Amino acid sequence: MDLGRAQQAGGVSCIDYDKYFVVTRELRNEVGSDTLVKFKSAPAERVPCEYSVLSRDLEIKNEFAENFMGLHGDLLFLDSSTGPGTSGMTIYSLHTRKKVCETSYLGPIRFSGDNLTLWQVEKEYVTTADCPDAEKIAQQGMDPTVERKRILNLQTFVFSDTTETRCGTEQ
Numbered sequence: 001m002d003l004g005r006a007q008q009a010g011g012v013s014c015i016d017y018d019k020y021f022v023v024t025r026e027l028r029n030e031v032g033s034d035t036l037v038k039f040k041s042a043p044a045e046r047v048p049c050e051y052s053v054l055s056r057d058l059e060i061k062n063e064f065a066e067n068f069m070g071l072h073g074d075l076l077f078l079d080s081s082t083g084p085g086t087s088g089m090t091i092y093s094l095h096t097r098k099k100v101c102e103t104s105y106l107g108p109i110r111f112s113g114d115n116l117t118l119w120q121v122e123k124e125y126v127t128t129a130d131c132p133d134a135e136k137i138a139q140q141g142m143d144p145t146v147e148r149k150r151i152l153n154l155q156t157f158v159f160s161d162t163t164e165t166r167c168g169t170e171q
Helices: 134-139
Strands: 006-008 011-017 019-027 032-041 058-060 066-072 076-079 087-093 097-111 115-125 141-154 159-170
Touching: 006 087, 032 066, 032 076, 066 087, 097 141, 115 159, 134 141, 134 159
Parallel strands: none
Antiparallel strands: 006 011, 011 019, 019 032, 032 058, 066 076, 076 087, 087 097, 097 115, 115 141, 141 159
16 A cells, blocks of 8 residues: 555544545444545645545435445555454546456465456355365354455556465455
8 A cells, every 4th residue: 555644633533645645534323434535636745634625525425334445556445344254345446537456365365566466265155175274164153165366456456366265265
């Protein structure tokens, strides 16, 4: 993810990037936050850290427990999760101001140029033949899974599989 300068002001958090200023607002009685993107005209432009929507801003209202993850270039990433295990990821293009991809993921995630590497559950209800720790995981009250490392092309939003797998757990 791109580095920005973070700041806090009351109930909102802000991250200042060269091209964008992102404001998030925690919600009361709900999991997640609303996200507001302000488009800057210059990297040095000062934007107040407040959740105030203007007509040229992009506002993304919380739907499914989303939280701002970060920016990578002109892409905005939201995480949607309420606990351990698989999370949802929603990606918005800040060029088009539209949602361009929704997927599930497990960490860790890694960016390399125009690619995002992540893990996804490939198989549920596995045995020790699939995952040597399956029995031990089941005894801990969890469901063993097989996860595959996948690569998402951030230009086309098409996945490609790797040969790498690992044992995982779901609740």
